Amino acid sequence: MTDTSILFECEYRGQRYAGLGLPAPGEPQTLYRVADGQLRAALVAGGGPKALRAAVAEGTETVQVAAGDPEVRFLPPLLPTASNNALINGFMGTHRTKFDRDPEPDEEFTPPNYYIKGFGSWLRMPDEPLTTPADPVWLLEEPEVALVYVNDDDGVPHYAGYTFGNDLNDIGLHLKNPWAWTPYAKLCETSLTPWLFLDRPPRTVTGRVVIERDGATAWEGGFSCGADSLYHRVEDMTQYLFSYPALRRPGLVNYLLLGADKASYHDGFRIEDGDRMVIDVSSHGVVLANPVRYGQADTARS
Known part of the structure; x- marks a missing residue:
């Protein structure tokens, strides 16, 4: 059925x-x-x-x-291919494992760090290569829940459902200068599964990541990225974010990544050019696999 x-x-x-x-x-x-x-x-x-x-x-x-x-x-869920009126963005440092305590029930909301990753047309699908800068410092895969919103003609966001993504980034570059170089670190391509789950943001999401090299497993580990794994309430995060008019432009589709748990970097593993990242979201029966491809160094011509 x-x-x-x-x-x-x-x-x-x-x-x-x-x-x-x-x-x-x-x-x-x-x-x-x-x-x-x-x-x-x-x-x-x-x-x-x-x-x-x-x-x-x-x-x-x-x-x-x-x-x-x-x-x-x-295709990425609800991607407007004709207009490319879509944005990939997300939150950082949202998981409980990155805090030394649990939030108090009546604790005042403090917004987590936020970033804009790129246009919707930059998204990649399963099995497509994810291109990085030519010489990354230390890459990190990030299995995440991605919420999908569509703004109406008045700029009101309408929640469509959720999917799963890999927010590949250069954590090594980020750590060299967290206050200034994070936008550069995020300039790696992102993949999503095409499956849009027509339900509220999930409470529990679990699975395993396998990094393959030359056809063999080079690293693997588990992950969780559902709402129960987050330090912040999803409702607080989204309500705060959409208080900004720039994200309420009419017709805009927002792919909103909710953040990731610790992964291969935290285990001392380095992802290399040609490795294949396999994110098995076993709790939801979907797999997102993408090879890594280092980009070519180049500069703008005058």
């Missing part, structure tokens, strides 16, 4: 489609023809994430595709 609480979008033979549920190995999947912006419009018109599910099922043109069809290219 198709799990209608999960939605995805993709391109197939030059057209945009949507589907419901996670693809089952070896089984065909039904795709529903949609226009760019159709699902976002359904969300902001009212009804929340449920409206997205209904909008997919209303598609008049359907096709059946085989599992693993190479002509299917998955």
